[in-house]
Amino acid sequence: MVTVTINGKLVRAKEGEMLLAVLRREKIDIPALCHHEAVEPYGACRLCMVEITRKEWDGWKNMVTSCLYPVADGLIIQTHTTDLIELRKTILDLYLARCPNTPEIQDLAAQYGVMQTSYEQVADPNDCILCGLCTRICDRMGFSAISAVNRGHGREIAPPLKNAPPDCVGCLACALNCPTNYIKYTDIGHTREIWGRKFELLRDAKTGQLTITKEFAEYLSKHRVIPQDYFDLNDESHRKETALSLGKIAIWSREVPQ
Template identity: 40%
Template structure:
């Protein structure tokens, strides 16, 4: 086992675990939207940022992709961490103004408005990639991809054309942290899905 500290609390972790996985094992809350234990981590949302310290040296890292190591000193609620978290929530509120889940999480952390401009007032998808990863890594298909770039980047079928690769298993809908896939799903298949057999 690997031993280190989170918020001055000594914790133990198995080799290969990340800081986020260890925190969850010890009931230490670190917010995240793009992480799910069923698929590989990507660090896309950046809500899980924590501060590592060693003497006068420190740095911010995404805890969902940062591997544990003996003697780490991890802090989840420093002023630097809270500032980054507030900034990320503001970016998410601007990117996904129609998402109740993002608004709820942001409010829980004291963020109820954003200084950034929203490009689509109806948007709920944060393009975290969980849907594409569960489709590829768990279902074994590639019916979902991210298309376009920058502020136009979105989730859809590969090459932005409906695909018959999708088997309507509903895994993407189940894993979506904002509920956005419920409305995107039919555009990926090109036809309405009347019976989703969602995976737990």
């Protein structure tokens, strides 16, 4: 355990823990758009920057991204200095120039008093803030079906060569974890469409309700050794089946210890 000072308050933290996790635990409101526990810290949105110093640094201060900075004993952290607020304002201002119509960005910017961008709006705005969560989560799950393409301001998220991604299984992790809901998908009938590729959704054998895609189920049974027939029913039917079979045992043995 180490002890750090956050905004003047002594806080204990686990060694090697990232600063952002400690700040979140302390209920300090630090915005972060590119952070997710499932993936490695990335440090792209620069909103979670905090100011750190140490007694022995003689007043020298440094601004670091808290999502990437491991806590160490004796750190003195300030989270809302004027410089930091100014920096966050500028970044949100820049975000608004890129994503002027994105509610999530608008709300966050409004919290910092930025109602409208002071810069020139980009010609063809969309909701993607290029936080990289979708691609990193896809990598983490082992599919790597999508990736960031191009450099600099022309960067975007796309499947290989912008064709239907061959490695995608349609799990929707990218779309569900997108902080601005930019990634669109449709479930029509028992067909799911995402990234320009169509997937067949499995249906519950009894009720016909939709579960996961056939590709995802195949992946799980192949790589994670889950019997294929587990995917024949959805969770509700599974529970009913369980109740029936356990009921039979219960009648017979009068007690079911788990």
